[in-house]
Amino acid sequence: MYIYDKYDQTMVDERVAQYRDQTNRFLAGELPADEFQQLRLRNGLYVQRLAPMLRITVPYGMLSSLQIRKLAHITRHYDRGYAHFSTRQNVQLNWPILEEVPDLLAELAEVEMHAIQSSGNCIRNTTSDQYAGVARDEIEDSRPWAELIRQWSTFHPEFNWLPRKFKIAVTGAKEDRAAVQVHDIGVRIIEQDGQLGFQILAGGGLGRTPVLGAVIKDFLDQKHLLTYIEAVLRVYNRYGRRDNKYKARIKILVRAMTPEVFAEHVDTEWQTIKNGPGTLTEAEILRAKSFFSRPDYKQLDEECSALDQQITDNFAFKTWVGRNVKPHQQSGYVIVNLAIKATAVAPGDVSDEQLDTIADLADKYSFGEIRVTHEQNATFADVAKNELFALWKELCESDLASPNLGLLTDIICCPGGDYCSLANAKSIPVAEAIQKEFDDLDYLHDLGDLDINISGCMNACGHHHVGNIGILGVDKKGEEFYQVSIGGSAYSDAALAKILGPSFAQAQIPNVVRKLVTLYLDQRQEGEQFVDTYNRIGIKPFKETVYA
Amino acid sequence: MPAIIKNQAIVESDYQWVDGEIDLSTNNLLLPLTTYIAHQDKLSARKDVGIWLEAGENIEDAEAFVSKLPIVALNFPAFGDGRAYSSANILRRKFGFEGELRAIGDVRRDQLEQMVRCGFDSFQMADGQNLEKSLAGLNSFTYNYQGSIDRPEPLFQNR
Numbered sequence: 166m167y168i169y170d171k172y173d174q175t176m177v178d179e180r181v182a183q184y185r186d187q188t189n190r191f192l193a194g195e196l197p198a199d200e201f202q203q204l205r206l207r208n209g210l211y212v213q214r215l216a217p218m219l220r221i222t223v224p225y226g227m228l229s230s231l232q233i234r235k236l237a238h239i240t241r242h243y244d245r246g247y248a249h250f251s252t253r254q255n256v257q258l259n260w261p262i263l264e265e266v267p268d269l270l271a272e273l274a275e276v277e278m279h280a281i282q283s284s285g286n287c288i289r290n291t292t293s294d295q296y297a298g299v300a301r302d303e304i305e306d307s308r309p310w311a312e313l314i315r316q317w318s319t320f321h322p323e324f325n326w327l328p329r330k331f332k333i334a335v336t337g338a339k340e341d342r343a344a345v346q347v348h349d350i351g352v353r354i355i356e357q358d359g360q361l362g363f364q365i366l367a368g369g370g371l372g373r374t375p376v377l378g379a380v381i382k383d384f385l386d387q388k389h390l391l392t393y394i395e396a397v398l399r400v401y402n403r404y405g406r407r408d409n410k411y412k413a414r415i416k417i418l419v420r421a422m423t424p425e426v427f428a429e430h431v432d433t434e435w436q437t438i439k440n441g442p443g444t445l446t447e448a449e450i451l452r453a454k455s456f457f458s459r460p461d462y463k464q465l466d467e468e469c470s471a472l473d474q475q476i477t478d479n480f481a482f483k484t485w486v487g488r489n490v491k492p493h494q495q496s497g498y499v500i501v502n503l504a505i506k507a508t509a510v511a512p513g514d515v516s517d518e519q520l521d522t523i524a525d526l527a528d529k530y531s532f533g534e535i536r537v538t539h540e541q542n543a544t545f546a547d548v549a550k551n552e553l554f555a556l557w558k559e560l561c562e563s564d565l566a567s568p569n570l571g572l573l574t575d576i577i578c579c580p581g582g583d584y585c586s587l588a589n590a591k592s593i594p595v596a597e598a599i600q601k602e603f604d605d606l607d608y609l610h611d612l613g614d615l616d617i618n619i620s621g622c623m624n625a626c627g628h629h630h631v632g633n634i635g636i637l638g639v640d641k642k643g644e645e646f647y648q649v650s651i652g653g654s655a656y657s658d659a660a661l662a663k664i665l666g667p668s669f670a671q672a673q674i675p676n677v678v679r680k681l682v683t684l685y686l687d688q689r690q691e692g693e694q695f696v697d698t699y700n701r702i703g704i705k706p707f708k709e710t711v712y713a
Numbered sequence: 714m715p716a717i718i719k720n721q722a723i724v725e726s727d728y729q730w731v732d733g734e735i736d737l738s739t740n741n742l743l744l745p746l747t748t749y750i751a752h753q754d755k756l757s758a759r760k761d762v763g764i765w766l767e768a769g770e771n772i773e774d775a776e777a778f779v780s781k782l783p784i785v786a787l788n789f790p791a792f793g794d795g796r797a798y799s800s801a802n803i804l805r806r807k808f809g810f811e812g813e814l815r816a817i818g819d820v821r822r823d824q825l826e827q828m829v830r831c832g833f834d835s836f837q838m839a840d841g842q843n844l845e846k847s848l849a850g851l852n853s854f855t856y857n858y859q860g861s862i863d864r865p866e867p868l869f870q871n872r
């Protein structure tokens with residue numbers, strides 16, 4: 166993974182010093198609250214319903230065991246013993262104390278971590294594919310490019326006060342696991358006539374007005390990545406709306422101009438900087454790639470008879486392997502997913518002890534690294550097949566072996582009204598009620614891949630628009646209700662879910678989900694997942710069964 | 714004239730920021746872009762008149778004559794409105810403007826370094842800002858990743 170040099174480390178250390186000074190000035194009454202708010206947001210600190218929330222940046226989801234242990238320590242020392250994996254591959258703390266945040270950040274800086282630009286109207290953490298570098302369907306590893314974008318966007322002097330937040334995602338595989346179509350800029354690594362380059366999308370996003378991004382550049386030479394993105398940002402910074410925060414995202418500008426005209430504006434601006442000093446050099450591209458070289462794999466056969474025997478002998482293990490383990494580029498290795506979705510625990514929440522365990526297991530089984538996924542799970546990217554059974558047994562001891570990856574109970578969920586001051590409604594109890602309703606594992610496996618996404622408000626942090634079943638908390642005359650939509654997808658076949666109809670009370674939701682999946686089971690044809698059946702029969706039968 | 718920050722020091726402003734009616738024969742004026750354009754025939758020979766632009770005004774509208782001006786000012790209607798950073802970039806990089814570039818309006822200490830990097834070299838601070846203490850806001854970071862107006866080469870060119 167990426168390792169800091171003196172430049173990276175100095176920048177992060179100086180930001181801690183700057184932020185400490187800003188905090189001190191605020192506490193001394195020298196910095197007005199409205200101004201400090203904008204400065205602390207740019208360092209990840211929200212003031213929430215019950216306490217501040219600190220969002221710690223995890224570039225494209227990658228963490229070392231050293232960093233995970235530091236996070237475990239921080240949750241114990243500065244928080245209440247747990248952390249939360251977010252839908253943008255970041256880590257959030259729910260109970261830090263404002264006065265202690267500078268010390269907390271200084272500890273993070275010791276392990277090359279920070280909270281820079283994890284909130285505010287600026288360029289946020291660049292996200293990527295959690296299987297980058299190991300996925301079988303990969304064209305090229307996306308992480309070096311995500312790292313180059315991270316560096317370019319960090320403290321960019323021109324783009325720190327945008328009309329609204331700005332999110333960039335990169336994918337280098339055929340299957341899009343980074344949801345690039347619902348980002349402000351989506352970068353797809355593609356191959357054309359034997360040349361690798363990028364297809365650039367702009368104007369995707371969720372929130373109040375969900376929209377899929379449009380392709381604004383069919384093929385971009387790799388060395389031009391940063392200058393082209395700069396041109397997009399400049400057009401947006403100049404012409405994006407600032408009069409209404411609900412119309413300020415780039416998607417509104419792209420739609421108002423039309424993607425074609427927007428692309429022309431970008432191209433005109435790009436021509437003035439193309440081949441300029443911001444053009445990536447071959448040396449810099451190689452430098453970035455050098456941090457993501459393949460680990461020191463053992464030479465193993467792809468076939469592993471011991472593993473086959475363990476799968477035959479142990480049904481629970483077989484179930485877990487079937488759901489949570491994915492094929493790997495390297496023979497004899499697999500990708501292992503830890504579903505952080507135990508029932509009665511908020512989706513994505515991990516305790517300090519679990520963090521320490523994850524760090525230990527990463528060292529023991531996966532070259533000391535993990536990835537945080539946008540489904541709020543964790544991934545061990547490089548596990549040898551002949552050690553898989555031993556890993557599973559250790560995961561079981563720490564409640565980290567839920568065999569529900571991608572199943573209905575692997576719910577993607579924002580913190581909601583229990584923590585967030587923006588939320589209209591709670592989301593965690595809804596997730597828990599659904600998990601309790603569906604506790605029959607055989608039934609869940611029979612249902613197959615089914616994404617449920619829950620957001621506590623229009624800001625859509627739970628990405629409800631792209632859930633196969635999306636649930637949105639709404640406020641009706643001071644009471645919490647939930648609007649249900651179906652048919653969304655966050656992957657290569659990305660689609661926005663359609664609203665079923667009038668909203669429901671919280672207690673009704675498990676039964677609504679039950680009716681939806683029952684209809685699917687009645688109607689499905691051979692090989693169809695929930696979303697396939699929906700695409701074939703349409704929304705009407707689902708409406709009829711739910712409102713009957 | 715108010716005190717301003719210029720070239721890392723506190724000095725008295727040498728230009729009067731005009732927002733409204735003014736006798737154009739007055740010396741040392743910063744005029745609205747539209748006023749300047751309306752009276753360009755009389756003003757273009759003057760060496761003591763500059764322009765200022767509102768955040769939403771197109772810097773391109775000044776392209777034809779800006780190189781002859783001693784000073785351009787860009788207004789920040791609110792410190793969170795970042796449009797003028799891009800105007801500054803275009804003015805310096807694309808139009809090659811070499812005169813003084815002043816930030817006016819809601820200019821605060823914690824944005825000064827970003828402004829310098831985008832090409833501003835003088836600052837009329839917002840009401841209530843302590844100029845002495847604001848000088849500290851000019852230099853918080855030793856290195857930067859990306860190129861900017863004050864240093865066009867990105868870090869990777871010399872890494």
